[in-house]
Every structure is written in C-alpha cells, then in structure tokens.
Amino acid sequence: MKKVKLLASLFTLLLVLSCATVEPKYREGEASSNFDYPTGKEVEKSFYLLGDGGYSPPGGSSLGLLAFKSYLDSVNKTDNYTIFLGDNIYPDGMPPKSSSEREAAEYRLDAQLDAIENYKGKVVVIPGNHDWYNEKLEGLERQKDYLKEKFEDDLIWSPEIGCGLESIEVSDNIQLIVIDSQWYLEDWNRNPKINDNCEQIKTREAMFLELESEIKKNQNKTILLALHHPVRTNGVHGGQYTFDRHIYPSQKKIPLPVLGSLATLIRTTGGVSIQDAQNNRYKSLANRLSAIAHGAERLIFASGHEHSLQYIEHDSVKQIVSGSGSKASYATLSNDGYFAYPGQGFAVLDVFKDGSAWVSFYANQDNKPKLLFQKEVIETPVPFDFKEYPDSFPEKMTASIYEESDTEKGPVHNTVWGERYRELYGTEVSLKVADLDTLYGGLEVVREGGGHQTVSLRVKDSLGREYNIRRVRKDALRFLQNVAFKNQPVEDKMENTVAENLMTDFYTAAHPYGFLAIPGLSKAAGVYHTNPEIFYLPKQEALGKYNSVHGDDIYMIVERPEEGWTGYESFGSPDHDIVSTADMIERLRRDEKYILDETAYVRARIFDMLIGDWDRHQDQWRWAEIEDDQGNHYFKPIPRDRDQVFSNFDGAFFGTLRALTGFANQFAVYDDDISDVEWFNIAALGLDRSLLQNTGKQTWVEQAEYIQQNITDEAIQKAFSKLPKETSGETTDDLIKNLKGRRDNIIEIVERYYDHLANLAIVTGTDKDDFIDIVRLEDGNTRVTITRNKDGERAEKLSDKVYKNEETEEIWVYGLDDDDKINVTGEGPAKIFVRVVGGQNNDVYTIDSGKSLKVYDHKSLPNTIKKIDGAKLRLTDNYEINTYDKDKKTFASGSILPEIGYNPDTGFSFGLEYVKSINKFKRNPFTSQHTFSGEVHSATNGFRLAYEAEFATIVGKYNLQVGANFANPNFSENFFGFGNETENFEDELGLSYNRVGLSEYGVKAALVNKTPFGSFFGFTATFEGIEVQNKEGRFITEDFISEDPEFFDRKYFAGLDAMYRYESYDDRLNPTRGMLFELNLGGKINITDPGRQYGYFKPYMGFYNALTNNRKLVLKTRAEAHLNIGKEYEFYQAAQLGAETGLRGYRLERYTGKSSFGTGADLRYSFNTIKTSFLPFQPGVYAGYDLGRVWTDSENSDKWHDSYGGGVWINSAEAIQGNFSVFTGEEGARFQFGLGLKF
Incomplete structure (x- = not known):
C-alpha cells in the first residue's frame, strides 16, 4: 500500500510539474501596471503582427486569430500594415489540388483571411519553415496563387518566392525590410531553382551585403525587419523548456524520465534541428543579423516561429516575437527578456510621427483582445541644439590629419612598420573652409555614408546631385567591425587598443592627399574620373544631428556618380544613366543591347596599376550608360574612391609578411615596379575575369602604350601641383620619381598581369x-x-x-x-x-x-x-x-597559427601550423587545402612533423584527405604498465623513467564530409610504422616484461576507422551552451604478424549549460570511454587515462588498460570583457572535478581515480585563446598552460 501511495504521489508531482503556467512573465519593473502608452501623440503607421497562424481547428478559428480579428475590426485606418510572420499553413504548407490534404490546408489559410475580412489596410505575407515543407518553391507558389485569388492589390507576398530579401518603402519615415529566413536555412543543393528569379542576390553573402546597403540607405527611418525566425528568443527554439519535456520528450506523451532528460539536453545544447537557434546555420544567420543591426538605433526585428509572445532587448537587437497566432509553447525571460507569454495572441507596433515607437502584446480573453504588455521600443529623437555653432567662418584654416605627436615614431618603429607617409599625416596644411550653406550653391545633408573604413556624409546640391563628404582620417574601429569581426559588435571593446592604433598607423601607407592628383592624371590618360576637393569642415548648423560625429576636421568632397550627374563631362557625358556594377551586370545578362566598352575598362585598370590603387573591388566603380543611334547601350567605367592611391607598405613587418603569405603581397611598396602583380590586383581579379569577354593581350599592351605616351612628365607635375604646398619635399619628390619609373615599366607590368589573368x-x-x-x-x-x-x-x-x-x-x-x-x-x-x-x-x-x-x-x-x-x-x-557567381574566389590564401604550452611531461612545447587553401572551380568549401604542422618539446627534444592535404568532392559530397607524419625517436609518451593501480616512482626515479620514445612515421587516406549544420563524417585508412626506443634506465626496459621478443623492433600497422562528430556552440571560444558528440569505430592489424589485430570503440559526449540568466556561470560536463576489442594491441594502442584524456591532475597516459571510462564537470565563470591597451580580452575562471579508471583482464580493481582543481582562461579578438590550470590527484599537483591562435 505504501508503494502504491508513493507511486501516486510521484505521479501527482510529475503531473503538477508538467503543467506549464500560461501566465505572462515580466522583467522586474515592467509589470502590466507600469504601462505608460502615450495617448497625445499621432501614430504614423501601425503594424499588426501575427505569426504561426496556420493551425486553426477544423470548423473554427484559433484563439489568437479570434482576438486578432476582433482587434482589426476596431481599426479604422486604411494605410496600416498587417504582417503574417510565416508558418501560414500547418503542418506542411500548401499541397497540390489533387492532394487529400488540400482542403484542410485551404481552411487553415482561410481562417487567417477571415480574421482580416473587414480590414482595409495592406497585408504582407511572409513564408515560414512549414510553408516550405510542401515541395519547397512549388508549395510557396501554390500558397501565393491561392492568396492572390482572394486579394488583389492589397496583398504583398514578400520576398519574391525563392529570393532572400525585399525592401518596401512604407513612408518617408518608415521602411519595411522582409527576409525569408527559411531561404537562408534551406539546403540549396535540394532547390535547383532557388534564386532563379533573383536578379542580383545569388548567394547568402550577397543577401547580407544588400541588407547592409538597405539599412544604411534608410538609416534616418524607423526600420522594421520582419522575418520568420527570431534573431533572439527565449522560447523552445532557443533551448528553453518546461520540466515536463524531461518526462515526455515526444508529442505522444509517453513518460520516459531518463531518456527524456537526455533528449531535452541534446536539443537544448546541440542545435541538432536546423529550426533551433543553437544550430550552426541558424546561428550564423542570427549572429550576422545582430552584427549588422549594431549601430542601427532605429531598427526593430519582428518574427514568429516561437509559439509565444516575447519582447527582448540584447545589445543592439530589439526583438518582437509574435508567433502564437494558433499554437502556444513555453517561453521565459532569461537575461534579456522584458516580457514573455506562453499563450496565443498577437503584437502591434505603433510608429509615431515624432519618431518614437511602441509595441503592444495582446492575448485572447472571451475572444476579445486583452492587453498584456506595452513598451517603448524607440524613444523620441532629441532635437539637436544648434546654439553653440557660429553663423560665419574664416576663409581658411590650418589643420593636420593626425596630431603631430602621433606621427613621431622612433627608429625601431620606422624600421619595423616603415616610414610610409606618416610625416604628411602630421603636417599642418592651409585649407579652404567649407560652409555647407554656400558651398557649391548650398549643400543639404541627406544621410550618413556607409563605408567600411570611412566616416562620411552624403549631401546634395540645389539640382539634386549628390556628393560624398568624407573625412580624410579613416576610422580604424569601423574597419575592424565591418571587415575583421563581421559577426559580433567589437567597436567599443577595441577602442584605444593596440589593434586600433596599428590600424590607424596602417592607413598612413596611403598618401593622404594623393587623390588630389588623380583628376589631372586621369584626364591625361583618358580615364573618366571624379573631382575631389579638400576642405576644413567646421561643426555648423547645416550638419544638424551629424555634428556629434562630424566636423572640425579635414574632409574631402567629391561627386557621387549616379543618375543626377548625367551629361557631366568628367563622367563621359552619359545621356542615359549612371549605374552600379551589380546593375550593369544584371543588364548585360538581361539583353544583348547592353554592351560593355572593354577597351575603356582595360585602360582604367592599367591606370589603377600605375597609381598603385590596389583596392579596386566592384563597389569602387560606376558605369556611364551611353545610348547610340542604333539603340545600343554602352557602359564605360567611372572609377571612384581613390583613397588608396600610391600606397606604400614599407618596413620589415610587411616585408616579412609578404615573404610568408601571398595575401600580404597586395600591400606593396610603391616604387617603379609591382613585384607581385597577381596579388596586387586580387581585389579586382574576379571583376576583370567576369567583364572581359573579348579582350586579348594586344588590347592590354595597346592601352598600356597609350597611358605611357600620355602620362607625360609635364602632366605629372601639373597633377601634383594640386596637392597642398606644405606637402612638397622629399617624400613627394620620391613619389613623383617612382610614378615616372612605373610609367616607364607599365607595359612589362601589364604583360605579367595579363598572363596571370588569361x-x-x-x-x-x-x-x-x-x-x-x-x-x-x-x-x-x-x-x-x-x-x-x-x-x-x-x-x-x-x-x-x-x-x-x-x-x-x-x-x-x-x-x-x-x-x-x-x-x-x-x-x-x-x-x-x-x-x-x-x-x-x-x-x-x-x-x-x-x-x-x-x-x-x-x-x-x-x-x-x-x-x-x-x-x-x-x-x-x-x-x-x-550557379554563376561573379564574386567566386579563384585564388589561394594562407594562414600561420603559432602555439606555446607547458606541462611537466613535455616541458615547454612550441607548435606552428601553416594552412594554405586553394580555390578553383570545384570546392567544398575549398578546392584543396594543405596543412603543414610541427611541434617540439623541450623536456625530451622530441619533435613531430605532419602534412595533410584535402581535395574537394572526390566522391559525392566527400572530400579526399591524405596525410603523412613523422616523429623522431625522442618524441615520447608515458607508460606505467597495464592496470588501474600501477605505481608511479616519479619522486625516486624522475619524470623520464616512465617516458617511452616512439619513433613513428605514417600515412593515411580518408573520405571526409563536414556539413554546414555541425556534423562531420570520416572514413580513414592508415598505415604506420612505430618503433619503441630501447633506452636504459627506463620503466620500459627495467620493469616491464613483454612476451614479445620483437618488442623493440619497428612494427607496421594498417587500420580502418569510421568517425562521426557533431558539435555546436553558441560561442566556440567561450561556450555558454553547446554540445560535442563523437564516436570512433575501427580496428588495426599488425602487418608483420597478421594474427595480431584488434578493434576499438571510442564514444565521447560533452555539454555546456548556462546556470544563470546572465549566462556567466556555466556547467561543462563530459563522459568518454575507450574499449578495445581483442587482446592483440600494443601498449601505445591501449585505452589510456591521464592529463589529456580525462584525469587532469595526473601525468600524461598515467593509466593504461584494455578499456577506460572518464567523466567530469567544470563550473566556469566568465567575467566581463576587459579593455586593455593591447587588445580587449575576456577572462574566466573554472573549478573542475574528474573521475575515471581503466580495466584490464588480469586485474581485479574497484578503484576510481579522481582529480580536482581549477584554472584561468582568456580569450581575445575571436582568435587568441589561453588556459592556465592546476589540478591535484593522488600523486600531487600538476600545473600546465597553453596559449595560441584558434580560428
């Protein structure tokens, strides 16, 4: 009877725990009583947001849709927007008309249409993952066609089917950007027609670049970025679950308490489903969108996917989640949530005319909308105070780009980093003062510019023609954010660090005023050009709110080649249009009437080489469109952005870097030659190959001759006379001398480049x-x-x-x-x-x-x-x-990864790895990759060398991997004998007593496949020869008795290995949620004694789980095992436990047996990132405990070994990783550290 009561009580407890509350959750201070929604302001636009509405019950409507309909029926305005945020038809989108599921699918879609039957505004429908499930693009087309039958002009399906992004102008102050997030997550190899209707977006990277452009273009507007999958979420897809999921892991409600917890843990940490935020591909989307949103203060994300209502603010991300239109699931607050409701409902975003925005969340109460939460998402912009700025300015002022003290470097710095043009950056020059009210007849600021390293404004004159006003001093922090660290915001962390200082000094390689000579040189060469001028731009009323960033500095002002400049002589007097590179290529593909003037482009490219302008990517060009009498449209190039001309990367650092890696050769010394013409032109190589379809070597040589003949000494002197007179002197004289020398050598330079190009x-x-x-x-x-x-x-x-x-x-x-x-x-x-x-x-x-x-x-x-x-x-x-991708990389790149470490067994260890990746036609993700690595240990004088090559898609999706390795006889591992209770005589006989030198060489061949979702499959065949060193005074010779008479002879082994690995981390260097699962199966045979063979089985599983809402305290757990099958294996092939295999407080390979098991846990704490003058770094501490043992057939031991200790880790710049630890076991304390680059 007691057992029955106990079981009943347990059942009741589980039942209670499994019932998740459907009450809203609020961050402290954000409860419903604190709503302060403004009533005296005028709303410009309202967005009614409902996602995942496609699961209404047969014959009725969902609770969320009923409340939504009631709310919309009360709305009178006709120009607002209703946005369905995806998953419009459960479970599998719109089937064909012949399908038995068609009627149910239509009904579930009709239920949503019924909710808006009385609504008079615009409707936007976004696809979700469930809408893609029915034959991908075909299913989306069926859904769109069905909707179009019901609506005409008032419904917008967005984006275009199979395209990634669409930007919709809502008003002069509001922009709607829509992303099909399932488009990004899809396996494009299974969607051959994906992007077929997209003119310019053919890759995921192209979508990101277009998004960046749209955000910059609309930076003064409130931007609503709508997509099905949320960038931030605290719901089920974000790894948040109720307790009942540990008991009932499946929807069938079968109680599986232990397996349920394991299944929930795997999904929470592993991201095994691509629909979960922890999945690698989903994470890459979310991280990049978060980084793009950084600095866009007026951008709001709106998503569905989660069957809940949430509002989250995380760094720059303002996330509305409204995905409970017809289903409900768990959601919580975590550390960044303001509101969460695990019930059906919808959200409303109101954008006011004063620029502020509020979000409101509603649930269903008696089929009416019940307000749950309101919050101001964007505050009212504060009017700028113009009182402090003068009304008039002097005609001229003197200024320098850098402070003179910042350019005064010692001989060591100049030797290492070069002299460059550093002195000119600290030289004061006399400049005209720019008063925007009068300059060029008066200029009006349009918006901020969008360069990756420049601080600029876009302005327009009274004729509507636009100019760029660009600060000559570049922004190192902006470069680091946009180029080096695309996936996370780092500008605040990198300020006043060595990285920023080095980048600031890096920019001194470009002549600060060299662009002023370009118009004269271009005119002489017959190349279209802009006409930059230089001014001192004081802070002034005309700059408005941009005074906070701009003004009181030296600026360059230049025309912005675009449609408003048609007829302009410097641009070739185009009579039709001026277009971007992407637009030109799209038109060339569209119709044969569009023709590129290849000769003009060749001349412009040769001119690039003459003036040392290495940064000639596609956005550095505009194209004059000129129509002839036959209706043909010719495109002629207009080069722009000449801020890298005459670049001079002298100094030992770049000299050494150029010798070590090809990529650095684009950063060349400016002299009379281009030593590595291939790498110098790498930024333009793809564009050259894409555009030049008819041009041969003769054209290149003819154009080089033309430039050589027309860039005369007189033309050069005249062009350089436009530079500030204060810059004249030895530096400029040397520059002019080198320019003349390069002109004289230009034909030979061009011939070398053509040979590479062709x-x-x-x-x-x-x-x-x-x-x-x-x-x-x-x-x-x-x-x-x-x-x-x-x-x-x-x-x-x-x-x-x-x-x-x-x-x-x-x-x-x-x-x-x-x-x-x-x-x-x-x-x-x-x-x-x-x-x-x-x-x-x-x-x-x-x-x-x-x-x-x-x-x-x-x-x-x-x-x-x-x-x-x-x-x-x-x-x-x-x-x-x-797919043709004009940006497809067709060059090789290399990287060098050093590492240093220490432990008592090997002493100091020094490692170096060089990786060279080659990109040609077929790639996965490269065509081939070659890795050379080596390590040396100070305690033993042992070293190991290895080479590995990988070749893409040799067998289906699998790459072929081949490798070889060699270790000298001093390369050692430890051996204490077989058993779980072997003795350690380290104190009496020293560390070397148990060291065993293993002279080794081997080769391997493998088929490997690494998926973008986190899985790795590998099938490997190996051959190796291993010789145990017979050294006196070692355990292996003095105490270990082997029955093998050829024990110290070299033995040769052949092996087969199958491996599966899955890994997923929210942050690879410092995970707060993550999982690693690895399984190895294989066997080896002694070739010289085929009767000696064995198999092995090696599983590993590890998890990272944050224990606190701020995700600073993390529990890391692991379990691993090694089981050998058979007895015929050598001691170095046995199962081992030690410092690197599960027992951190013991020596390497401390215990050896037939099988082993180890488990452990670390409690990790991450501190906030610390800014230093070197680099920002994040430190952390951890305490850990290990437990493990080995088994042998000849020993009856029930002993388990453990160790405990802790350490400190540091991460910096997404690349540098260090770990310092002390762990203690039965045999004393063990200190070790490692520090290296980890990309």
Whole structure:
C-alpha cells in the first residue's frame, strides 16, 4: 500500500510539474501596471503582427486569430500594415489540388483571411519553415496563387518566392525590410531553382551585403525587419523548456524520465534541428543579423516561429516575437527578456510621427483582445541644439590629419612598420573652409555614408546631385567591425587598443592627399574620373544631428556618380544613366543591347596599376550608360574612391609578411615596379575575369602604350601641383620619381598581369536563349563564340574570342538562364580544358569534340543531350557548381597559427601550423587545402612533423584527405604498465623513467564530409610504422616484461576507422551552451604478424549549460570511454587515462588498460570583457572535478581515480585563446598552460 501511495504521489508531482503556467512573465519593473502608452501623440503607421497562424481547428478559428480579428475590426485606418510572420499553413504548407490534404490546408489559410475580412489596410505575407515543407518553391507558389485569388492589390507576398530579401518603402519615415529566413536555412543543393528569379542576390553573402546597403540607405527611418525566425528568443527554439519535456520528450506523451532528460539536453545544447537557434546555420544567420543591426538605433526585428509572445532587448537587437497566432509553447525571460507569454495572441507596433515607437502584446480573453504588455521600443529623437555653432567662418584654416605627436615614431618603429607617409599625416596644411550653406550653391545633408573604413556624409546640391563628404582620417574601429569581426559588435571593446592604433598607423601607407592628383592624371590618360576637393569642415548648423560625429576636421568632397550627374563631362557625358556594377551586370545578362566598352575598362585598370590603387573591388566603380543611334547601350567605367592611391607598405613587418603569405603581397611598396602583380590586383581579379569577354593581350599592351605616351612628365607635375604646398619635399619628390619609373615599366607590368589573368577565362551568356559555340582549332587554341538565339537562328554576337593555349589553361563557360544550345566542334588538339555550366532551363548539348571538356548541369531539371562524344558529363544539383557567381574566389590564401604550452611531461612545447587553401572551380568549401604542422618539446627534444592535404568532392559530397607524419625517436609518451593501480616512482626515479620514445612515421587516406549544420563524417585508412626506443634506465626496459621478443623492433600497422562528430556552440571560444558528440569505430592489424589485430570503440559526449540568466556561470560536463576489442594491441594502442584524456591532475597516459571510462564537470565563470591597451580580452575562471579508471583482464580493481582543481582562461579578438590550470590527484599537483591562435 505504501508503494502504491508513493507511486501516486510521484505521479501527482510529475503531473503538477508538467503543467506549464500560461501566465505572462515580466522583467522586474515592467509589470502590466507600469504601462505608460502615450495617448497625445499621432501614430504614423501601425503594424499588426501575427505569426504561426496556420493551425486553426477544423470548423473554427484559433484563439489568437479570434482576438486578432476582433482587434482589426476596431481599426479604422486604411494605410496600416498587417504582417503574417510565416508558418501560414500547418503542418506542411500548401499541397497540390489533387492532394487529400488540400482542403484542410485551404481552411487553415482561410481562417487567417477571415480574421482580416473587414480590414482595409495592406497585408504582407511572409513564408515560414512549414510553408516550405510542401515541395519547397512549388508549395510557396501554390500558397501565393491561392492568396492572390482572394486579394488583389492589397496583398504583398514578400520576398519574391525563392529570393532572400525585399525592401518596401512604407513612408518617408518608415521602411519595411522582409527576409525569408527559411531561404537562408534551406539546403540549396535540394532547390535547383532557388534564386532563379533573383536578379542580383545569388548567394547568402550577397543577401547580407544588400541588407547592409538597405539599412544604411534608410538609416534616418524607423526600420522594421520582419522575418520568420527570431534573431533572439527565449522560447523552445532557443533551448528553453518546461520540466515536463524531461518526462515526455515526444508529442505522444509517453513518460520516459531518463531518456527524456537526455533528449531535452541534446536539443537544448546541440542545435541538432536546423529550426533551433543553437544550430550552426541558424546561428550564423542570427549572429550576422545582430552584427549588422549594431549601430542601427532605429531598427526593430519582428518574427514568429516561437509559439509565444516575447519582447527582448540584447545589445543592439530589439526583438518582437509574435508567433502564437494558433499554437502556444513555453517561453521565459532569461537575461534579456522584458516580457514573455506562453499563450496565443498577437503584437502591434505603433510608429509615431515624432519618431518614437511602441509595441503592444495582446492575448485572447472571451475572444476579445486583452492587453498584456506595452513598451517603448524607440524613444523620441532629441532635437539637436544648434546654439553653440557660429553663423560665419574664416576663409581658411590650418589643420593636420593626425596630431603631430602621433606621427613621431622612433627608429625601431620606422624600421619595423616603415616610414610610409606618416610625416604628411602630421603636417599642418592651409585649407579652404567649407560652409555647407554656400558651398557649391548650398549643400543639404541627406544621410550618413556607409563605408567600411570611412566616416562620411552624403549631401546634395540645389539640382539634386549628390556628393560624398568624407573625412580624410579613416576610422580604424569601423574597419575592424565591418571587415575583421563581421559577426559580433567589437567597436567599443577595441577602442584605444593596440589593434586600433596599428590600424590607424596602417592607413598612413596611403598618401593622404594623393587623390588630389588623380583628376589631372586621369584626364591625361583618358580615364573618366571624379573631382575631389579638400576642405576644413567646421561643426555648423547645416550638419544638424551629424555634428556629434562630424566636423572640425579635414574632409574631402567629391561627386557621387549616379543618375543626377548625367551629361557631366568628367563622367563621359552619359545621356542615359549612371549605374552600379551589380546593375550593369544584371543588364548585360538581361539583353544583348547592353554592351560593355572593354577597351575603356582595360585602360582604367592599367591606370589603377600605375597609381598603385590596389583596392579596386566592384563597389569602387560606376558605369556611364551611353545610348547610340542604333539603340545600343554602352557602359564605360567611372572609377571612384581613390583613397588608396600610391600606397606604400614599407618596413620589415610587411616585408616579412609578404615573404610568408601571398595575401600580404597586395600591400606593396610603391616604387617603379609591382613585384607581385597577381596579388596586387586580387581585389579586382574576379571583376576583370567576369567583364572581359573579348579582350586579348594586344588590347592590354595597346592601352598600356597609350597611358605611357600620355602620362607625360609635364602632366605629372601639373597633377601634383594640386596637392597642398606644405606637402612638397622629399617624400613627394620620391613619389613623383617612382610614378615616372612605373610609367616607364607599365607595359612589362601589364604583360605579367595579363598572363596571370588569361590563365583562367570565364565566359558568360545571357538570361535569354543563346548559342554557345566552342571550336577546337588546329593550332591547339580554342574559340568561344556566344550569340543570341532568335527563332533558332544565330543573331547578335555577344562575345567572340580565340583563347591561346600558351596563355590559357582553363575556360569556364556559363550558359546562365533560359534554353541554350551548346555546340562543341573542331578537329584540333584540345590543349585548353573547358568546363561548360548549362545553368537553368532545358539546355541542348551537341558535342562532337569532347576531349578535355566537362559539362555540368542540373540532375533534377530537364536537359537534352544530343551528343556527348568524349566529354565528361556531371549532372548534379550542387548549387555552387551550377550557379554563376561573379564574386567566386579563384585564388589561394594562407594562414600561420603559432602555439606555446607547458606541462611537466613535455616541458615547454612550441607548435606552428601553416594552412594554405586553394580555390578553383570545384570546392567544398575549398578546392584543396594543405596543412603543414610541427611541434617540439623541450623536456625530451622530441619533435613531430605532419602534412595533410584535402581535395574537394572526390566522391559525392566527400572530400579526399591524405596525410603523412613523422616523429623522431625522442618524441615520447608515458607508460606505467597495464592496470588501474600501477605505481608511479616519479619522486625516486624522475619524470623520464616512465617516458617511452616512439619513433613513428605514417600515412593515411580518408573520405571526409563536414556539413554546414555541425556534423562531420570520416572514413580513414592508415598505415604506420612505430618503433619503441630501447633506452636504459627506463620503466620500459627495467620493469616491464613483454612476451614479445620483437618488442623493440619497428612494427607496421594498417587500420580502418569510421568517425562521426557533431558539435555546436553558441560561442566556440567561450561556450555558454553547446554540445560535442563523437564516436570512433575501427580496428588495426599488425602487418608483420597478421594474427595480431584488434578493434576499438571510442564514444565521447560533452555539454555546456548556462546556470544563470546572465549566462556567466556555466556547467561543462563530459563522459568518454575507450574499449578495445581483442587482446592483440600494443601498449601505445591501449585505452589510456591521464592529463589529456580525462584525469587532469595526473601525468600524461598515467593509466593504461584494455578499456577506460572518464567523466567530469567544470563550473566556469566568465567575467566581463576587459579593455586593455593591447587588445580587449575576456577572462574566466573554472573549478573542475574528474573521475575515471581503466580495466584490464588480469586485474581485479574497484578503484576510481579522481582529480580536482581549477584554472584561468582568456580569450581575445575571436582568435587568441589561453588556459592556465592546476589540478591535484593522488600523486600531487600538476600545473600546465597553453596559449595560441584558434580560428
């Protein structure tokens, strides 16, 4: 009877605990009684936000929709916005009309439409993950078509199906940006038509760049960024669960108490579902969006996905979660939540005319909306006080870019970092003063500029033409944020650090006033150009609120080439338009009437090399569009942003860096030559290859000759006369001398660059029907001609070039969109390898000469292969292979990772790793990667060298990995004998007594696949030769008795290993939530004695869990084991426990057995990031406990070994990691540390 009562009580307790409260939660001080919603202000726009509304019960509506309908029925305004935040149809989106599920899907969508039947405003529908589940894009099209039948102009499906982003102007003061977050999370290899309708966004990175641009463009507006998946969440998808999930892990409500806890722990920490915020891909989206939002004070995120209502503020992120339109699930506050409600409801965002914004959350009470929470999201902007600024200014003022004291460096600094143009940055110059009210007839500030390293404003004159006003002194912090640390805000942490100071000094490599000489040089060279002028810009009333950042400094003012400047002589007097690079490329793809003037572009690129302008990426160009009498539109280049001209990276540091890694060679010394012309032009290489479809070496040489003849000494002197007179002297004289020398060498420089450029050719068709004709010529050259296909006949010729086999190694031909006809003919030798990528739609292949040719097209889309004589055909849905990406990197890069450490067994350890990644056509994520590593130990004089190479997609998704390693005889590990209670005579005989030298060499081959979601699969074959060193006075020779007479002979082993690993961390260097699971299965055989073989099984599982809301206190737990199957293994192949294998208070390899088990836990505490003059770093402390033992067949031991201790860790700049620890076991204390770079 007692047992029955006990079970009943336990059942009742579990029942109570499993019932999650549906009461709202409020941060302290934010309770409902504190609402102070303004009633005396006028609302400009209201956004009615409801997500996950697609689960109404049959014959009725959900509670959330009923309350929503009641609220909307009370709304009178007709120009507000209702936004459905995704998951509009549960469980699997809109099926075909033939499906038995169609009626239920329509009903659930109709239930949402019924809620807005009396609403007169605009409606925006965003897809969620469940909307994608029914045949991906086809299901979205069906849902959109159904909605369009119900609505006409008032409904906006956003973004366009299969596209990532859309920006909608709501008003002059409000912008709506919509992201299809499931588009980002999708496996694009399973969606061959994804992005087919997107003109410019073909990659995830392109979406981020477009988002950054839209936010900068609308920075003065309130921006609502709507997407299905929240950037921040404290709900189920954010790893927050009620207790009942530990008991009932599945929806079937079957009690599984232990397994339920494990399942919940795995989902909470592991992010095994791509729909959870902890998942690697989801996390990459959220982190990047958070970083982009940094500094955008008027940006608000609105999302669904979580079946709850939440309001969160985390750093720069203001997150509204309104995903409980028809379902409800748990949510809490955590450390960044202001409000959470695990029930059905909706949210309303009101944007007021004074610029403020409030959010309100509502639940259902008797089918009416019940207000739960209100909060001001954006405060009313404070009017700027203009009293302190004068009305008039002097005509001229003197100023310097840097303080003179900041440019005065000693001989050591100058030797290491170079002299550059540092002196000129500290030289005071006399400048005209810019009064914006009168300059150029009066200039009005439009908005702040958006450079990655510049501080600028965009202004316009009375004619509507725009200019950039750019501070000459660059912003090192902005560069570090936008380029080096894209995924987390670091500007505040990096201020006044060595990193900022070095970047500030880095900028002195560019001549501070060199851009003033460019208009004169450009005019002489026949290159279009802007006309920058330099002024002292005082703080003034015309700057308005921007006085807080701008003014009282030296600024450059320059035209902004765009539509308003048509007819402007310096831009070639364009009569049609001035467009960006992306817009030009889109038009070139769209229609054959758009034509690039390749000769003009070649001349401009040669001019770049002449003036040392290495930073020529695609945004550094605008294009004058000029229409001729036949209706053809020619694009001619307008180079802009000449702030890197005459860059001079002298000094030992960059000299050494250039010798060690190719990437640093783009930062060159400015002299009469370009020593590494390939790396100098790396920023423009992709654009050069994309745009130059018809141009050969002769054109490059002719244009180089033109520049050489027209950039005369007189033209140079005249151009440099525009620089401030205070900058004249030895530095400028040397610059002019080097410019003349480079002019004299420009033909040879250009020939070298052309040889590199021509080695790989990229040819593209259009998004219309094209003929692509490839002809193998008798001399070994290859001719590629692309013409428009009009009614089956060859019409306008788009490109026609003969590629010479002595110049070109490989050609990539992209058909792009529509139905193309690809013909390959010719009897000549195929000396150039050609890759043909058909692209979208039904392409027709007739290949009569297929040698050295490979064809790629979609596996799941129709294609017509008429003839494929000798060619290799690969049908694949690999998105990267099938999609033309003008930004695709085709160069190699390298990195060097040093490491230092100490422990008593090895002494000081020094390690160095060099990784070189090569990027060509086929990649995953690189084409090949080569890793050279080495380590040396001071205590033993042992060293180990290793080489590993990995080659992309050799077998399906799997990369081929090969490697070799060598260790000298002094490279040691410890051996104390087999058993769980072996003795340690370290105090009597010293540390060396148990060291065993292992001379080792080996090779391996593996197939590996690392997914973007956190999983790694590996299948490895190994061969190794190991020799145990026979040294007197060691345990291995004095006390260990082996039955093997050849114990000290070299033994050779062959092995097979299968490995699976899954890992996910919210922060790789300092996890507060994360998981690592690893499983190794394998076996080895002694080749010289095949009877000696064994197998092994090695599982590992570890978790990180934050214990406090501020996520500073974290519990790290782990469990690991090693089980050998069979007895025929060597001692160095046995299961081991020691300092690096589970018992941190013991020596390395302290215990050896047939099997082992270890477990442990650390309690970690993270302090706030500390700013120092070197770098910001985050310290932390931890205390840990380990427990473990080994087993052998010959020993009957029930002893468990433990150790305890603690340590200090530091992280800095997302790269530097250090750990210092002391742990104690039965044999005393053990200190060790490690410090290195961890990318």
